[in-house]
Amino acid sequence: MVTNSKQTQILDIAEAIVRSRGYNAFSYSDIASEIGVSKASLHHHFPTKSDLGLKLVERFTDMFSGALQQVDEQHSSCLIKLREYARLHEGSLQENKMCLCGMLAAEHETLSQSMQDAINGYFDGHEHWIKRVLLKGRSDGELAFKGDAGRHAKLIASSLQGALMIAKSKRSMDHITAVSSQLIDSYRAI
Amino acid sequence: MVTNSKQTQILDIAEAIVRSRGYNAFSYSDIASEIGVSKASLHHHFPTKSDLGLKLVERFTDMFSGALQQVDEQHSSCLIKLREYARLHEGSLQENKMCLCGMLAAEHETLSQSMQDAINGYFDGHEHWIKRVLLKGRSDGELAFKGDAGRHAKLIASSLQGALMIAKSKRSMDHITAVSSQLIDSYRAI
DNA sequence: GTCTATAGGTGGATAGAC
DNA sequence: GTCTATCCACCTATAGAC
Numbered sequence: 001m002v003t004n005s006k007q008t009q010i011l012d013i014a015e016a017i018v019r020s021r022g023y024n025a026f027s028y029s030d031i032a033s034e035i036g037v038s039k040a041s042l043h044h045h046f047p048t049k050s051d052l053g054l055k056l057v058e059r060f061t062d063m064f065s066g067a068l069q070q071v072d073e074q075h076s077s078c079l080i081k082l083r084e085y086a087r088l089h090e091g092s093l094q095e096n097k098m099c100l101c102g103m104l105a106a107e108h109e110t111l112s113q114s115m116q117d118a119i120n121g122y123f124d125g126h127e128h129w130i131k132r133v134l135l136k137g138r139s140d141g142e143l144a145f146k147g148d149a150g151r152h153a154k155l156i157a158s159s160l161q162g163a164l165m166i167a168k169s170k171r172s173m174d175h176i177t178a179v180s181s182q183l184i185d186s187y188r189a190i
Numbered sequence: 191m192v193t194n195s196k197q198t199q200i201l202d203i204a205e206a207i208v209r210s211r212g213y214n215a216f217s218y219s220d221i222a223s224e225i226g227v228s229k230a231s232l233h234h235h236f237p238t239k240s241d242l243g244l245k246l247v248e249r250f251t252d253m254f255s256g257a258l259q260q261v262d263e264q265h266s267s268c269l270i271k272l273r274e275y276a277r278l279h280e281g282s283l284q285e286n287k288m289c290l291c292g293m294l295a296a297e298h299e300t301l302s303q304s305m306q307d308a309i310n311g312y313f314d315g316h317e318h319w320i321k322r323v324l325l326k327g328r329s330d331g332e333l334a335f336k337g338d339a340g341r342h343a344k345l346i347a348s349s350l351q352g353a354l355m356i357a358k359s360k361r362s363m364d365h366i367t368a369v370s371s372q373l374i375d376s377y378r379a380i
Numbered sequence: 381g382t383c384t385a386t387a388g389g390t391g392g393a394t395a396g397a398c
Numbered sequence: 399g400t401c402t403a404t405c406c407a408c409c410t411a412t413a414g415a416c
Contacts, residue, residue, distance in 0.1 A: 022214060116359075
């Protein structure tokens with residue numbers, strides 16, 4: 001895939017704004033003034049705001065999938081995989097940004113059906129990945145937890161999304177690192 | 191405090207809209223059409239949107255404090271207190287609504303300073319309450335967890351906020367109940 | 381692909397009559 | 399306290415020239 005530089009530039013700026021202020025608080029005008037083109041030009045690349053929003057979600061989902069694949073390739077330890085998963089969220093807050101899909105989940109009811117579906121798909125993918133890591137880690141004796149792995153996966157994904165939201169609101173790296181490291185500690189065997 | 195019925199009515203409707211669609215996706219016009227008054231009348235009661243928003247947060251914080259106080263009075267078991275805390279969040283989703291302050295935390299950067307401060311105060315209060323319950327529960331031998339109670343309090347508050355957000359997005363009571371009950375299981379002694 | 385111009389709508393907020 | 403009328407800024411989106 002060749003990265004059309006103009007579209008990429010638009011998506012980059014749009015993503016940054018949405019992740020810090022939300023979908024309903026951003027406009028084509030914000031992007032236009034930031035990259036120095038007219039609003040009409042933006043409509044040439046993304047006819048409607050919903051088109052742009054959907055691309056944002058798809059690109060973010062792909063990006064995160066790639067990151068998780070890299071984690072899978074670079075680490076065999078499931079404890080470390082889990083820690084890397086948490087760190088991906090911590091990194092988000094260093095730029096004072098939420099997870100794109102976490103932000104959009106809050107605004108879910110105001111979005112187009114296609115965006116809603118894509119967002120839910122994002123979370124399903126996360127739960128699936130975490131569940132797989134948990135099961136493998138437990139059978140390896142590296143992770144310890146009681147009960148259904150799927151429920152734990154939901155808990156882990158939810159914790160990090162909630163932690164990001166609260167930490168961003170408090171502008172507190174301390175909050176996200178506390179939650180992140182406490183979470184890992186809770187699943188470490190021994 | 192006598193409840194001025196008109197202001198209460200306005201706040202009730204505003205809260206319902208914000209908790210389902212968010213602060214930036216709601217307008218005086220939405221409230222006006224729902225209760226059958228003009229926008230100008232609303233401005234008489236709440237001069238600016240930010241005034242209205244601040245009252246919403248203050249009222250919600252008071253309401254939740256009252257609920258927690260009731261939990262403290264009605265239950266001596268810290269395990270049950272914790273479960274009741276989680277249930278307060280589950281109840282929210284039954285009307286397909288987020289926690290007011292969770293929703294506003296996502297939109298935090300777009301809000302007035304006074305609203306931002308009030309929202310952060312809400313979360314501080316929660317962490318404080320949970321931490322106290324955790325410490326008492328552990329010393330009673332009813333709850334079990336390793337490490338700092340403050341970090342666990344942050345984890346618990348974050349989990350439920352995140353679970354609400356994802357569950358609402360998926361319209362899945364299953365998601366919030368899974369997280370809620372898994373969370374309680376994790377802190378139960380034995 | 382980019383622009384100017386503009387349409388058509390809605391946002392929060394105010395003036396002033398009743 | 400409530401209304402109508404109105405202001406002005408901003409929104410998403412389109413038309414049509416270059």
